[in-house]
Amino acid sequence: MELWQEMIRSSVHTVDDLVEKFSIDREVAERLDEFFQARINPYYLSLIRYPGDPIWLQCVPDIAELEDIDAPEDPLNEDDMSPVPNITHRYPDRALFLVTSQCGLYCRFCTRKRKVGDQSKISMRTLDSAFRYLEQHTEISDVILSGGDPLMLTDSMLEKILARLRQIKHIQVIRLGTKMPCVLPHRITPQLCEMLKKYHPIYVNTHFNHPWEITDVSRKACGMLVDSGIPVGNQCVLMKGVNDNAETMKELMKGLLAMRVRPYYIYQADLTKGANHFRTPIRVGLEIMDKLRGHISGLAVPQFVIDAPGGGGKIPLLPNYVISQDEEKIVLRNFKYNIYEYPDVREETVSTDASMFMRKTPRRRTLQKKDKIKKIKIPVIQNGA
Numbered sequence: 001m002e003l004w005q006e007m008i009r010s011s012v013h014t015v016d017d018l019v020e021k022f023s024i025d026r027e028v029a030e031r032l033d034e035f036f037q038a039r040i041n042p043y044y045l046s047l048i049r050y051p052g053d054p055i056w057l058q059c060v061p062d063i064a065e066l067e068d069i070d071a072p073e074d075p076l077n078e079d080d081m082s083p084v085p086n087i088t089h090r091y092p093d094r095a096l097f098l099v100t101s102q103c104g105l106y107c108r109f110c111t112r113k114r115k116v117g118d119q120s121k122i123s124m125r126t127l128d129s130a131f132r133y134l135e136q137h138t139e140i141s142d143v144i145l146s147g148g149d150p151l152m153l154t155d156s157m158l159e160k161i162l163a164r165l166r167q168i169k170h171i172q173v174i175r176l177g178t179k180m181p182c183v184l185p186h187r188i189t190p191q192l193c194e195m196l197k198k199y200h201p202i203y204v205n206t207h208f209n210h211p212w213e214i215t216d217v218s219r220k221a222c223g224m225l226v227d228s229g230i231p232v233g234n235q236c237v238l239m240k241g242v243n244d245n246a247e248t249m250k251e252l253m254k255g256l257l258a259m260r261v262r263p264y265y266i267y268q269a270d271l272t273k274g275a276n277h278f279r280t281p282i283r284v285g286l287e288i289m290d291k292l293r294g295h296i297s298g299l300a301v302p303q304f305v306i307d308a309p310g311g312g313g314k315i316p317l318l319p320n321y322v323i324s325q326d327e328e329k330i331v332l333r334n335f336k337y338n339i340y341e342y343p344d345v346r347e348e349t350v351s352t353d354a355s356m357f358m359r360k361t362p363r364r365r366t367l368q369k370k371d372k373i374k375k376i377k378i379p380v381i382q383n384g385a
């Protein structure tokens, strides 16, 4: 057994563990276990600094989960978009391929907790129909392995899946959605990296939510993946008490970039049953983005998105940088709240006998002095726009 597998075995998992470790009332612990079991491996447990800290909140079951009874179990409508078991096909050229129900940590905010940890919900026995679906759908060029966490499979099981995917000619890109580099970085071994290298192009999207998750071990794990030619991106979830302020997010994004992990998304928390206590007002996410863009390298600035309830997909949200806009110009503010004008290109309406249509050819004219981009100093407005 490999070290990471032993660490999974030593996880905080049972009702007794919850009572002993976290002094949770036994009756509450039993109800929480029934709702969504716990799994906290010793590595992630060691990152907790004090009760209720940002690491604790992500992994220790909380009675608040039981009080949230109205939110949907499948907020993103993944099950309705599942043409065959193990596959969710939402976007035209991409498919989500669920290959295991197991994870290195059971995150309390998980959107897929209706399936996670339950082998009957994501079964290896139904992989064949999933492969057949991918073979038949030639429009799919990008497959995201998820679950659960695909790196909970052994190297040989994962290799069988990758090898079969690589036999499907129209699949160009394979992505692994894995939290292991963050929650159990010992899973990233030289053997795993050697195996993955054979199936390029492979991308990894991982999931760090807080700067305390960046440690020597996780740095090394991400470095090993990148050194194997695997671009690593990060998606994080904005959560109350975990990372809902600009300073924490700045530190996280800069820390990720410094270990060659490209910040990709900040998600507004989904409306998942049992996770309502993590949700923040949308304003908070916009204010954080306002304090990232321009203040840290653009490479470290992710997109802030809402995964639309009901399966509408990811929709980006930006702070408002547009003060006004007319036919002549757009008036913008920058990250310091200075205001600038930029002259627009006019679109002319042209009438013909047959039809009316918009011609988008620019009206050429020499840039006049008045057209030059003007910089107007205004006082800095805190959290405005």
Ligand code: SF4
Binding pocket: 102, 103, 104, 105, 106, 107, 109, 110, 111, 112, 113, 116, 147, 148, 149, 179
């Ligand atoms: S690792 Fe991902 S799928 Fe597993 S519990 Fe955490 S958020 Fe859910």
